[in-house]
Amino acid sequence: MKGGKTSRKVLNELYARPLPLVLSSEAYNVTIPNVFPHNPISWIYLVWKIVQINTLNRVPQSQIPALTVQLEESIFKVADEADFITLWRCGFFGKGVLSRSEPTWKERSIKRFNTVQNDKQFSMEELTKKRRDERKKFKAERAKLQELELKQRKEELSSEDAASLEGLKILLSKMRMNPSIKNISTDDLKVETEESELADIIDLEYLQLQAIETFYLKFALNVINVYESHLLSTLQLFDRCCRLSxxxxxxxxxxxxxxxxxxxxxxxxxxxxxxxxxxxxxxxxxxxxxxxxxxxxxxxxxxxxxxxxxxxxxxxxxxxxxxxxxxxxxxxxxxxxxxxxxxxxxxxxxxxxxxxxxxxxxxxxxxxxxxxxxxxxxx
CATH class of the missing domain: 3.40.1350.10 (Trna Endonuclease; Chain: A, domain 1)
Incomplete structure (x- = not known):
């Protein structure tokens, strides 16, 4: 249980922001105070905080460079590693073209070339394969148990088979407690990688955005710049997206x-x-x-x-x-x-x-x- 809570805590920190926006309260650690109607000082303090947020401090999002999206052959691509990590971790936008969803190709490649020695960390693809192998093993052992139980009902069970039957019951009881069999767990999910470990491999993966995701990031959030042969305005992007549909x-x-x-x-x-x-x-x-x-x-x-x-x-x-x-x-x-x-x-x-x-x-x-x-x- 402790490992599960730790994993959930790390995930909450890693995916803390639901959108790729930085709020003033987050950047400057400023919160709107509670107001007590009978206390005039609380009203004065509220006005001061509002003035502090809106005038004394600059909007933090305005100081952050826009992320770059490239429109190539009708595909919206985010090639910069820092940009696509931001888009994935802050709203789960796009899909890694060499991965199931999260762009983890580089991390998997590092492990394949044995540049990371920590065997307790898994990418989403590796975690899925691990679960499937465990479930396949569980089904095989369960089939053996059912075969021995059938022999027991027919009174054809030998003393050796009886010992195997009891052993299989204990084994399956333990296997049923495995999260991969019982339900899906994120305890072994890899959530971070040291930059020094990633330096030796060139990342061939990019994040592919849907047209609706791209327009949302441009029109609703204004956190990206979309380039074709030149920088596209919102109207030009809208026109391109309509033509692709x-x-x-x-x-x-x-x-x-x-x-x-x-x-x-x-x-x-x-x-x-x-x-x-x-x-x-x-x-x-x-x-x-x-x-x-x-x-x-x-x-x-x-x-x-x-x-x-x-x-x-x-x-x-x-x-x-x-x-x-x-x-x-x-x-x-x-x-x-x-x-x-x-x-x-x-x-x-x-x-x-x-x-x-x-x-x-x-x-x-x-x-x-x-x-x-x-x-x-x-x-």
Whole structure:
């Protein structure tokens, strides 16, 4: 238990920030004090703290250089190691192209070339392989036990088999207590690596961002700069993302998906791609290192031509139910073409206001989808 708590503590420190933003309270260790209505001094102290935060101290995020994203062959790439570590640890954005999700190719390569001697640290891929091997061994031993129990029921058990039967019962009892068999544990997860150990290997991996993630980081957070042959403005980035997707005008799949992505991100969910489960998005309470995704999202735009039929929905619901997630249907209503064009062609003092007005015309409504089992709901 102690090891588990320590691991959770380290993970909490490593992934402390849900977004790649530095708050003034975090940078300057300043917090808003409590106010007592009957105590005028508390009000004066509150005003002083607000003035201190907003005028005496500079906004810390404004002093941090923007992260660099490169658009190459319709792929949004983050090649700088420090940048993609920041994006992964602060919101779990993107995917390592040589890894399952977290970009750990360099760390795995270091171990493969025996440059790290600590065998107690594992990357996500190594941890998964370790669990699968342990589960495979458990199933093999369980099969032996079932075979001996069958002989026992047929009264064909020899004295040697009886001794093996008791030994297997004890062994399986111990193996069932293993977190890899019982549930998923993060005790052995590798969470940090010394820079001196990484210096000898060139990192060939980069972080690939989805178009909706890239636009969110640019439009909503303004923490990245996107380059193609030159630095792209928010409007140019929006245009590139739309061209990479299907549909024209307000029913473009990028805008519809982004409205859902922004919606769930604004509610505090960690949103990841759901392609491996046949859905559009996965929702995590905190992120992949902590828990599995609780919800799978399927986007249904307000256009019958783009809507999935019930056969597709039933198939996806069965897959989602098998992996113990709840399916969420996200219905998106979008504006007509006239309103869409009017907003895009209008002039605004702040370019961000244009997209604030545009995305405000998209409405997201979520509905939980559960498969009805008549045998379980007869009462």
């Amino acid at each position: 299907q549909g024209e005008g307000p029913n473009n799949t990028f805008i519809i998906e982004y409205s859902v992505y922004h919606y769930f991100r604004s509610l505090g969910w960690c949103v990841r791609s759901g392609i491996k489960f046949g859905c559009d998005m996965l929702l995590y309470k905190r992120g992949p290192p902590f828990t599995h995704a609780e919800f799978a999202v399927m986007i249904i735009p307000g256009d019958e031509k783009l809507c999935r039929d019930w056969f597709d929905m039933a198939a996806i619901a069965r897959v989602i139910g098998t992996v113990k997630k709840t399916l969420v249907l996200a219905f998106v209503e979008y504006p007509n073409r006239e309103t869409y064009d009017q907003i895009l062609l209008s002039e605004f003092e702040d370019e961000k206001e244009k997209f604030t007005q545009l995305l405000g015309k998209y409405r997201v409504t979520e509905i939980l989808y559960r498969r009805w089992a008549p045998g379980r709901t007869r009462d």
